[in-house]
Amino acid sequence: MTFTQKDEDLLALLRLNAREPVASLARKLKLSRTTVQDRIKRLEEQGVIAGYAVKLASAVDKGGIRAYVTIAVEPRRQVDVGRALSKLPQIEALHTVAGKFDLVALARTATAEDMDRMLDGVGLIPGVTRTESAIILSTKVDRR
Template sequence: MQVSDKDGELLALLSENARMPVATIARRLGVSRTTVQARMERLERDGVIAGYALKLSESYLSGLVRAHVLITIAPKSLAAVSAELGAIREVTTLHSVSGTFDLIAIIAAPSISDLDRLIDRIGEIGGVERTLSSIILSTRISR
């Protein structure tokens, strides 16, 4: 995958606002709209751009209680545990990591009691040996 400096600038603009009009991107990059559209199509086709997603505002997220749940799993349980976690709507992100823990799940619930039940539910999944959770107080940087 070849990503030029101009492609990098394009990706930075899309990361800032994926709905930015092509004309605005073209103006900011100093290239034509056709060039921007062609670059975006190539980056999508090459798998550099995997998709476009909704980014929720901090004001909306502040109404939810969010937490990181560090999860230790039994040997050979990764696929099954990941599938179960993927079926839980409140699990917004799941990372496979190295170190003491095997997975980090980012979860969101409307209240502390809902969060508590959700953490218990995660702990009851077959193959989950241990969890450790930390409530997110605020987000300092989100890109």
């Protein structure tokens, strides 16, 4: 899939505000409204734009505890561990990474005690050799 610079610029604008009116996007991109609509439709059809989501204001989304959890996995067990982690409703995102850990999960629980129990459960998953967690105190920039 190849993108033009205008496609990249359009995607950057949509990342900032996916609800921005097409007319406003067109003005910023110096394109016609029809051209921008066609580009958005093409990007959706190609699966580049997979969907749109609601991003809650931090004042509304304050509940609970969030943490990044790094997870080391035994060789050849990553698929099984990933499958087990994906079944935990507290895991909002799971990424494979390069480095001393194999996976990084973003977890959310209602309380610190719930986070502690969830982390204990992660450590008991067959194939997990070590975990480390970092509680998120605040978010300074989020362009998702």
